[in-house]
Amino acid sequence: MEKEQAVVAIQNVSFTYPGREYPVLDAMNFSLGKGKVGLIGPNGSGKTTFFHIIMGLLTPGEGKVLFKGSIVQGEKGFQDLRKSVGLLFQDADDQLFSPTVLEDVAFGPLNLGASPEEARKTAQETLKNLGLRDLEMRVTHRLSGGEKKLVSLATILSMQPELLLLDEPTNNLDQETRLRLIDILNGLDLSYAIISHDWDFLEKTTREVYVIEKGRITQCEKASLHEHHHAHVYGDHPHHHGD
Numbered sequence: 001m002e003k004e005q006a007v008v009a010i011q012n013v014s015f016t017y018p019g020r021e022y023p024v025l026d027a028m029n030f031s032l033g034k035g036k037v038g039l040i041g042p043n044g045s046g047k048t049t050f051f052h053i054i055m056g057l058l059t060p061g062e063g064k065v066l067f068k069g070s071i072v073q074g075e076k077g078f079q080d081l082r083k084s085v086g087l088l089f090q091d092a093d094d095q096l097f098s099p100t101v102l103e104d105v106a107f108g109p110l111n112l113g114a115s116p117e118e119a120r121k122t123a124q125e126t127l128k129n130l131g132l133r134d135l136e137m138r139v140t141h142r143l144s145g146g147e148k149k150l151v152s153l154a155t156i157l158s159m160q161p162e163l164l165l166l167d168e169p170t171n172n173l174d175q176e177t178r179l180r181l182i183d184i185l186n187g188l189d190l191s192y193a194i195i196s197h198d199w200d201f202l203e204k205t206t207r208e209v210y211v212i213e214k215g216r217i218t219q220c221e222k223a224s225l226h227e228h229h230h231a232h233v234y235g236d237h238p239h240h241h242g243d
């Protein structure tokens with residue numbers, strides 16, 4: 001990926017959790033720009049850690065995070081980055097905190113400086129675009145798992161990000177919501193990176209897939225994306241099928 005296209009990049013990032021002997025990420029380099037990419041890797045390989053470092057939720061022991069070509073400095077720098085990059089947390093309960101759905105979806109725009117009236121309109125528009133208008137006045141913590149996931153996505157989209165990071169978005173989703181999410185993502189004119197073990201989902205929603213393993217990230221050949229119409233065992237590695 002061309003450097004000037006990158007929205008975010010990490011350079012030589014190493015990260016070791018306190019009390020752990022080995023780094024989760026080891027001098028990792030990667031950039032995310034325009035496009036729709038998938039990230040796959042065994043459990044515990046550092047995928048979530050990678051997203052949290054980009055968002056400034058974890059600070060790497062070594063290396064830099066770049067936002068539009070500049071090194072991100074301090075919390076203020078990450079606040080700017082978070083206006084353009086939205087993270088869909090692995091667990092929707094980490095994302096949602098307002099009493100009602102509408103308040104949760106309006107929170108981002110409000111936080112970005114919109115008036116309460118504007119924020120409400122943006123939130124309503126976002127929910128409408130996702131087919132979630134009916135949920136507007138619902139109590140957030142009483143939503144089903146699938147509804148929570150879609151509302152979480154709405155809370156990010158209402159901030160009109162340039163790049164979305166989605167951490168295992170199909171975990172615990174029923175088949176109907178999973179298909180709905182595929183449709184939503186395909187309808188978005190937006191760049192995103194998706195962490196997932198769900199090959200079929202990645203095949204339907206992304207154009208290229210990378211593997212995170214042993215602290216490093218490598219591209220998985222495009223060819224491996226076709227002919228994947230079956231589910232792979234959880235945590236399996238990408239592989240080629242015979243011609």
Ligand SMILES: Nc1ncnc2c1ncn2[C@@H]1O[C@H](COP(=O)(O)OP(=O)(O)O)[C@@H](O)[C@H]1O
Binds near residue numbers: 020
């Ligand atoms: N707060 C923490 N303290 C210590 N180890 C952690 C912590 N969070 C995650 N880890 C460990 O770091 C490794 C990478 O975690 P994570 O990035 O969540 O992996 P993935 O998302 O690929 O499953 C795992 O071995 C995990 O157990």
Ligand SMILES: [Mg+2]
Binds near residue numbers: 047
């Ligand atoms: Mg994870």
